[in-house]
Amino acid sequence: MSSWRGVLQNAADLDQTHTVPASYVAGHAIGIIAVELVYPKLPGNVVNATTYPFPVLYQRVRFDIERLFRGDPGIADQIVAAAVELEAQGVRAIIGACGYFAHFQEQVKAAVKVPVFLSSLCQVPLIRLGLQQDQKIAVLVASAEHVTGDLLRRTGADLDACVIHDIGSLDSFAPIRWGRTALDNDRLTRDLAESARALVAQRPDIGAVLLECSDLPPYASAIQRATGLPVFDFISLIQWVYHGVVQKRYLGYF
Numbered sequence: 001m002s003s004w005r006g007v008l009q010n011a012a013d014l015d016q017t018h019t020v021p022a023s024y025v026a027g028h029a030i031g032i033i034a035v036e037l038v039y040p041k042l043p044g045n046v047v048n049a050t051t052y053p054f055p056v057l058y059q060r061v062r063f064d065i066e067r068l069f070r071g072d073p074g075i076a077d078q079i080v081a082a083a084v085e086l087e088a089q090g091v092r093a094i095i096g097a098c099g100y101f102a103h104f105q106e107q108v109k110a111a112v113k114v115p116v117f118l119s120s121l122c123q124v125p126l127i128r129l130g131l132q133q134d135q136k137i138a139v140l141v142a143s144a145e146h147v148t149g150d151l152l153r154r155t156g157a158d159l160d161a162c163v164i165h166d167i168g169s170l171d172s173f174a175p176i177r178w179g180r181t182a183l184d185n186d187r188l189t190r191d192l193a194e195s196a197r198a199l200v201a202q203r204p205d206i207g208a209v210l211l212e213c214s215d216l217p218p219y220a221s222a223i224q225r226a227t228g229l230p231v232f233d234f235i236s237l238i239q240w241v242y243h244g245v246v247q248k249r250y251l252g253y254f
Contacts, residue, residue, distance in 0.1 A: 023090055028057035029246045030238060031086030033079060033118070034097040036062045039175055040183040044218030046097040046234045051217070054242060058097075059086050069146040071103030079104045080111045087112045092245035094118070095238055099212035100146060105154045117241055120212055120234040124157030127208050127232055135207030137161055138199055140192075140223075142168040142177060142213040163206060165199050167192060167213070176215045192219045193226035200227045208232065 034047045041048045049056060059082040063075045079101070083094050094108065096118035109116040127137050141147050144166035149159045168177045172188040200206050209223060211233035224231040 025057075026090060028055040028090070029092040030054070030056045030242055031083075031089070031091030031094045032056055032058050032097050032238075033082045033086070033094065033101065034058050034060055035065055035068060036060050037065060039180060040185075041215070042185065042218045044220075044235065046095070046214035046217070046238070051235060052238070052242075054246070056238075057086060057089055057091055059083075065098070068098055068100045068103070069143045071100070071146075071151065076104055076107050080107055083108045083112050083116070087114055093241045095234070095241065097214045097234075099141065099214070099234075100143075100151070102151055102154045115241065115245065117237060119155050120210065120214070120232070120237050121152060121155040121157055123210060123232050123237055124152065124155060124161055127210060127230075128157075128161045131207040134205060136163045136203065136205050138163045138165055138196070138203070138206045138209045138229075140165050140167050140196065140209065140211050140213070140216060142166075142173075142215075144168070147212075162210075163199070163203055165195070167195060167216075170195065176213075189219055189222050192216070193222040196223045197226040200229065 032046060043050050045051060047058065061075070061078050061082050063078065067075050086094055091114060093115045094112065099119045099121050102119035102121050105116065105118045108118060121139070124137060131137070139147070139162045141164055144164050147164050152158055152162070167173055170191050172184055172191045174180065175183040196209060206229065208230045209227060209232070211217065211220060211231065214234050217233040217235045220231045220233050
């Protein structure tokens with residue numbers, strides 16, 4: 001009997017030639033490594049499961065988020081172990097719920113056999129491909145001081161392609177940045193939109209916006225309305241990866 005590697009569309013796909021692996025849960029193609037942080041997580045956030053039209057599986061890691069921003073080698077083993085556990089649970093691809101997981105892209109990729117895209121920054125090379133030669137990507141980040149050429153190179157990107165713009169210093173972003181429980185969502189929406197609008201007005205060479213932070217996708221629509229530019233984020237990455245690892249059948253007529 002052949003090993004089971006396909007995607008079932010319905011029960012009729014099962015026949016005697018397939019062996020289906022046994023597990024206590026199934027059907028989650030995307031595994032997400034998430035730092036244990038307690039603050040409001042709105043729909044659209046990477047770690048709000050209602051964001052997705054498909055199941056996802058989370059694996060928690062526990063360390064101070066500043067260590068992730070710095071790329072502290074002391075947390076690498078925990079991140080790799082989380083990825084290995086997600087793969088053991090049957091996920092088809094692994095994502096990190098923070099752009100700074102990019103520090104550990106290579107270690108995690110070497111430890112598992114499924115595709116690994118730990119950071120929203122993995123989209124930079126693809127976005128750049130679609131822009132004019134003289135255009136840049138505005139990258140809105142939670143901590144600009146920790147965005148280095150080395151960090152970007154781990155995702156196949158480079159600083160020359162990007163205009164790094166810090167939003168972690170916004171007072172309205174502080175509940176997310178510093179783990180508080182009260183969030184003025186309307187104010188944060190306005191501040192992010194205005195910050196992006198002002199940046200694009202100052203830098204007319206910007207051709208697209210990328211949101212590094214896993215907390216920013218709920219504000220992508222407001223940022224797009226303010227700038228009139230394409231806006232990419234963690235959710236655009238995850239949806240792209242999902243459709244690569246779970247292709248669907250097309251039904252219709254001709």
